[in-house]
Amino acid sequence: MSILLERLTKRFGDLPVVENVCLEIAEGEMFVLLGASGSGKSTVLRMIAGLTQPDAGRILLHGRDVTSLPPQQRGTGFVFQNYSIFRHMSVADNIEFGLKIRKVPAAERARRREELLDMVGLAGLGGRYADQLSGGQRQRVALARALAYEPKVLLLDEPFGALDVKIRAQLRRNLKDIQERLRLTTVLVTHDQEEAFELADRIGVIDRGLLLEVGDPESLYHKPRTLFTATFLGAGVVLAGRVQDEQAAFGSLALPIPHSVAHEEGSRVRVLFRPEQVAISSAPPTDGSPILGTGAIIDQTFSGSTRRLRLRLPRLTGARQVAPATPFGEEGLLVDASVPADMPLTQPDWWVSLRGWHILEPMPQRLLVCDPGDGPTAKLTIARDLARQLWANVVVLGVCREPEGAAALRETLAARAQAAGLDKAEIRVRHGQEIDEILAEQGESLYDYMIMGIGGSKPDTERPGNVVAAVLQRAKTPVLVTKGREAALDNILVCTAGGEPGKSDVRVGGRLARNLGTSVTLLYVARTGEDASPVAQSHLDRAAATLRSLDVPVSTKVAAAPTPAQGILSQAQSGYGLIVVGRHARSRGFFALDDVTRQILTRADQPVLVVPAEEA
Amino acid sequence: MTSQAIEAPARPRSSRPSALAPVGLLVLILTPLLLMPLAAVYIFAFRGGWAAFWTALSTPDAQFALRFSFVIATATGVVNGILGTYTAYVLSKYRFPGAGALNIIVNLPVAIPTVVVGTSLLLLWGPVGLLGRVIEPLGLEPMFTPFGVLLAHLFVTFPYMLGAVKPVLDELETTYEEAAYTIGASPWQTFWHIILPALRGGLFTGLLLTFAHSLGEFGATVLVSGNLRLRTQTAPLYIFSQFEAGNIEAANAVAAVLATLSFIIFFLLMRYTRQPSKDS
Numbered sequence: 091m092s093i094l095l096e097r098l099t100k101r102f103g104d105l106p107v108v109e110n111v112c113l114e115i116a117e118g119e120m121f122v123l124l125g126a127s128g129s130g131k132s133t134v135l136r137m138i139a140g141l142t143q144p145d146a147g148r149i150l151l152h153g154r155d156v157t158s159l160p161p162q163q164r165g166t167g168f169v170f171q172n173y174s175i176f177r178h179m180s181v182a183d184n185i186e187f188g189l190k191i192r193k194v195p196a197a198e199r200a201r202r203r204e205e206l207l208d209m210v211g212l213a214g215l216g217g218r219y220a221d222q223l224s225g226g227q228r229q230r231v232a233l234a235r236a237l238a239y240e241p242k243v244l245l246l247d248e249p250f251g252a253l254d255v256k257i258r259a260q261l262r263r264n265l266k267d268i269q270e271r272l273r274l275t276t277v278l279v280t281h282d283q284e285e286a287f288e289l290a291d292r293i294g295v296i297d298r299g300l301l302l303e304v305g306d307p308e309s310l311y312h313k314p315r316t317l318f319t320a321t322f323l324g325a326g327v328v329l330a331g332r333v334q335d336e337q338a339a340f341g342s343l344a345l346p347i348p349h350s351v352a353h354e355e356g357s358r359v360r361v362l363f364r365p366e367q368v369a370i371s372s373a374p375p376t377d378g379s380p381i382l383g384t385g386a387i388i389d390q391t392f393s394g395s396t397r398r399l400r401l402r403l404p405r406l407t408g409a410r411q412v413a414p415a416t417p418f419g420e421e422g423l424l425v426d427a428s429v430p431a432d433m434p435l436t437q438p439d440w441w442v443s444l445r446g447w448h449i450l451e452p453m454p455q456r457l458l459v460c461d462p463g464d465g466p467t468a469k470l471t472i473a474r475d476l477a478r479q480l481w482a483n484v485v486v487l488g489v490c491r492e493p494e495g496a497a498a499l500r501e502t503l504a505a506r507a508q509a510a511g512l513d514k515a516e517i518r519v520r521h522g523q524e525i526d527e528i529l530a531e532q533g534e535s536l537y538d539y540m541i542m543g544i545g546g547s548k549p550d551t552e553r554p555g556n557v558v559a560a561v562l563q564r565a566k567t568p569v570l571v572t573k574g575r576e577a578a579l580d581n582i583l584v585c586t587a588g589g590e591p592g593k594s595d596v597r598v599g600g601r602l603a604r605n606l607g608t609s610v611t612l613l614y615v616a617r618t619g620e621d622a623s624p625v626a627q628s629h630l631d632r633a634a635a636t637l638r639s640l641d642v643p644v645s646t647k648v649a650a651a652p653t654p655a656q657g658i659l660s661q662a663q664s665g666y667g668l669i670v671v672g673r674h675a676r677s678r679g680f681f682a683l684d685d686v687t688r689q690i691l692t693r694a695d696q697p698v699l700v701v702p703a704e705e706a
Numbered sequence: 707m708t709s710q711a712i713e714a715p716a717r718p719r720s721s722r723p724s725a726l727a728p729v730g731l732l733v734l735i736l737t738p739l740l741l742m743p744l745a746a747v748y749i750f751a752f753r754g755g756w757a758a759f760w761t762a763l764s765t766p767d768a769q770f771a772l773r774f775s776f777v778i779a780t781a782t783g784v785v786n787g788i789l790g791t792y793t794a795y796v797l798s799k800y801r802f803p804g805a806g807a808l809n810i811i812v813n814l815p816v817a818i819p820t821v822v823v824g825t826s827l828l829l830l831w832g833p834v835g836l837l838g839r840v841i842e843p844l845g846l847e848p849m850f851t852p853f854g855v856l857l858a859h860l861f862v863t864f865p866y867m868l869g870a871v872k873p874v875l876d877e878l879e880t881t882y883e884e885a886a887y888t889i890g891a892s893p894w895q896t897f898w899h900i901i902l903p904a905l906r907g908g909l910f911t912g913l914l915l916t917f918a919h920s921l922g923e924f925g926a927t928v929l930v931s932g933n934l935r936l937r938t939q940t941a942p943l944y945i946f947s948q949f950e951a952g953n954i955e956a957a958n959a960v961a962a963v964l965a966t967l968s969f970i971i972f973f974l975l976m977r978y979t980r981q982p983s984k985d986s
Binding site: 139140160162166167172174177179191236 | 884885888889900903904906
């Protein structure tokens, strides 16, 4: 094994940048780390080179543990995004620098330099300086300089990022040639999926510090395991449905589930189909391929040999569109198809069918329950019920101040979870400041919902304390705040009152309602004596359309009240099991939970789901 | 058409004749303010002809003053060159509590009147000063010695090196250092082969500025040196003393030498600081 990464972890402050990354890269392999900016891919590369010190984990290069070695002793060649050509040195001196440091005789240095200049296609330009070179030439110099001292591993950080498209393609081929000729183990970091496909023997997809998937380009494109990979690598439609009679059911569309994918009856299932797997025809297909329906072309882009179409179809009852992201207020099903550019498209409506598809591996939802270890256990029983309905995995988190208390707390939490019927829950104990640790746990793993409890037996203590308020203020996950008593989460009241109507609260509330099989009431509170404004009315309409597209029974209500909180609270008394409110982006203070939310949390009888505003 | 119509009044250059009045006025103001004093140095220095000028420069006192100033300026340049570069490096590369305050403090000497610097150095290192009292029994008396003069000059010129080097270091991306590290260069090799050459321009500018200011320093020097002829008298002090004693020619001869040196340094600075824009 050429490069071995073991549970590599790096944080900047309390922000995890790289999380438990394990990876093996074979001798002579071209490995591409693919991810969006800020995904942690460059940090992984820098840790391999020794430019960033990991917080945990090990790095082995050719069997040697280099985790604590300085960059000088790791023998890696590194090409930086800005190339970092030494400006006061000629191209020749730049290339020879690593050899000079190693005290290689001048004659040998010159021979090696000429060989490298020739290899990267810069023969005769050794006397130039960086400011006399084009961007592409600088990149070649950086590559030659990194190869000069014959490193065992070559690391490239977005090496084509600063170049224009034509030169990029040419340099890619060059790099691939050189890498194959030298049989050099190479790790390349990029955000460009096309680049990854062209260069990589294998690709590692990294998102928010987690290495999600590793595989060769073709299998990652056609058979991704995760939703992120499916949508990050190329276009395509992802639909969510349920397992019914051993098949994946998306409304009228039923697709067989391969044996390799384990599914329980009734659990969620997702399917991916790429534009080239979608066929359109003027008549119903006769070859037995599954039919999505009929629809009209709403958009098309021409790209030379093919034409990319977007069609709007009536939605499939019982299916939810996950990708491409549908615009707020869109009720139909949006499908991308790729057709030959010369195909005549005169017809208004087309039959849309599938030539191929891929069932994604199930990814159960995850719930995080924060339990201080005393007080009411209602949040645990609510979590149990929710987990059963959502097929979700539950993590119970406790935080103690000192590491010494961890074992005792773990025991208490396990006993409480057991008593509440959460026998499969994973118990996690962290130590440190409660707020920071809860937020850190929330940030490190992908949770769908967090559950926190407020109040005890006495009603007047049912106010959000500092911990709940701070977590609500800063969490990026919807937080279900439970009261000290058990509750059934049915009849959901989604409140769009109090300023700018949210969208994420409607979406999250709708998805939960869909998963729980319950109905949603959309509430708008107008000031006493006023009607809902046309803007509010149109928002209500679009919100209702969004909910209908999720197959959620929806009704809308406009109530009048002196304040938004009063309106919501008086509505809430008529038989709703859960209130959903959006957290407003405006309230910025550290503990400054906005007033409406605080009043609802304090005075409502039922649990409240607080949804963070969508990030731009 | 419309764009031209809008642009037209924004071009005062087209009304060239009216430039005569402001330029004339400027020359009129600057002549007594700057130009005549500059010329006066040479006019008075050479009033007695070359021979008199040469004689005035050949006295042992004048010779010593010039040589002493030159030695002190060179020493100040070397010491502050190293110290200033090191300070700039630390302030630019490391983040630590108090970095902001330290950055202000090291730049403060430009803002303090040099006479105040002189008095505070005397109060600190003088025979009855805070530190002077401690080291006096050891036979160390820095005040009224060349070393005292050097101390004063180091203090007064400290910010110039820093000001010339730190901006260059701030702009030098860390990837250059990191590139050298991955290539195999030790931190010291990286500094010597990569960082220092990148600083050449800043170092040169800083050295010239330090040298020039040290050469002309008066306020602090007059206090800490004691103005002892043939021991601690720098060229500016010599000029001042000769002028007070009525030896105008002697004063002007040395003044002319100082002025010429300053001009040379100034032109070097102009030449050299214009180049890096092409370089980077």
